[in-house]
Amino acid sequence: VCGDHLQMCEWRKYPSPMTQSLIDNDVEQEAIDALMHTMEGSVESYRRYLRLKAKLMGLKKLGNWDIVAPLPKAPEKKYTWEESRREVVAAYKSFDPEWAAWVDEMYGRRHIDGEVRKGKRSGAFCATWLAGKSAYVLQSFNGQMGDVYTQAHELGHAVHAYLGGRNQKPSNYEIGSCIAECGSVFGELLLTDRLLAAVKTMEEKQAVIATVLDEFGMAAYQVSARVFFEKSMYDAIKAGKFLDGETVSSLWTAGRDKIYGDAVEWLPEMKWEWTMKVHYYIPNYRFYNYPYVYAQLFVFALYRLYKEQGKAFVPKMKTLLAAGSSRSPTELAKDIGFDVTSENFWRKGIQQFEELVDQLESTM
Ligand SMILES: [Zn+2]
Missing domain, CATH: 3.40.390 (Collagenase (Catalytic Domain))
Incomplete structure (x- = not known):
């Protein structure tokens, strides 16, 4: 599937294996590059959260099965x-x-x-x-x-x-x-x-924050690993490598480790995790992944702007949501005074994430 895709890109003279998806998503390469750089440059913030979570769970290190586990002392609060x-x-x-x-x-x-x-x-x-x-x-x-x-x-x-x-x-x-x-x-x-x-209680506070941070971690950081992985597959094919199972698995773990570093212990079987991801087998649907990262960091950045600007931000947000697909994500950000090709915008989303990690740390 990946080889066919590269062949198609060559025939259509696309500059990158991502081009087709960029057209589908109405975004530009520069924006995605800035987004992915921001994610890569902020992995320490996520690892800091994962280490704090290990501490809260009474563990030296999280196992891959613990990443989104609920906190053991989370109160059993019920809502009608x-x-x-x-x-x-x-x-x-x-x-x-x-x-x-x-x-x-x-x-x-x-x-x-x-x-x-x-x-x-x-x-x-x-x-x-x-x-x-x-x-x-x-x-x-x-x-x-x-x-x-x-x-x-x-x-x-x-x-x-x-x-x-x-x-x-x-x-x-x-x-x-x-x-x-x-x-x-x-x-x-x-x-x-x-x-x-x-x-x-502190436990209640920790449970609320961990719920949000776990979700952000999965949608933004974990999916970023998959963007790195997919990119590396096309690079490997271009370099003439034969993609047998072990080779694909080593690309998978390399992408994963770029995000998680030594903050998580993985079961050896997890190197085969890519085989369960149905997206990789769907022809003509490449790079399903970065829109998730985009969406997550975009809204965290918007929330940060709301915190900074207060009520003045409300009409801007309503205009943004009312635009449907009549304007591209780049234009929508420009309307509120931001440039998605600049890492400064995306950093706002990370700041929002970090602020929650700080709040969690202050409870410990
Ligand atoms: Zn949703």
């Missing part, structure tokens, strides 16, 4: 449906009353299928309705803190769809993958600030 509604709506309200009203309307219309029942599919998603009329959310609500986060996340997608659907034409209301998490993860960060302001 009404409590979850109150927290999520209030979190959105702290940012903008109109957003909060839309979120509350989703509960009022009973458009959130949260019931746990036999045969229901797992996971969660938000399905949008014609012209931003409303949306529907599916999840299985068990009253855990993670379920409240999922609710805030999916309702953020609903807000994003309301704004895009109502302001754009059917041909350009759809949201591209690089900016797909702007509403959802922003909502999660609003919820985080609300929950942190109300925590009563």
Whole structure:
């Protein structure tokens, strides 16, 4: 599949194996280079978090099976449906009353299928309705803190769809993958600030912060390792290497170690982890990965800007979400005064991450 892709790139005179995906995602190579440099340059921040987490778990070092494990002393706090509604709506309200009203309307219309029942599919998603009329959310609500986060996340997608659907034409209301998490993860960060302001114990505080940092770690850092891996495969083919299983595995672990360094202990079998990633076998769908990193760091950077600019940022954020796909991610960032080809913008996202790591460290 990779060899065919390189051949196609040559015929089409694409400058890089990433070009096709850049066209699909409406982004530029310079932006992705700046993004990936920022990720590579900030690995120590992630490793610092992983070492703190090991300490909280009473371990010398995390095993790969511990990376997203819940903290052992996390309180078993349960939320009722009404409590979850109150927290999520209030979190959105702290940012903008109109957003909060839309979120509350989703509960009022009973458009959130949260019931746990036999045969229901797992996971969660938000399905949008014609012209931003409303949306529907599916999840299985068990009253855990993670379920409240999922609710805030999916309702953020609903807000994003309301704004895009109502302001754009059917041909350009759809949201591209690089900016797909702007509403959802922003909502999660609003919820985080609300929950942190109300925590009563250190363990509770640690549990809230670890939930957010684990998610960021997976979507931004772990997926970055996969970008490095995929790049190195094309380089290896170009250099005339034969990609047998062991060679691919060594490229996989090299990409992985660039992110995790010595902060995590891996089972030897994990060198074969790439075989489970279905994306690598899908022809004509290369570099599925960096849009996840983009989306995650983009929204963390936006949240940082909100923290810096306060209420002045609210209309900018609403305009951004209302743009659908009528403007590229680069133009959207430019509208709020930022250049995505500069590492300065992406660093803002890392600062937001680091601030949470600092907060965690201060509890220990
Ligand atoms: Zn999402």
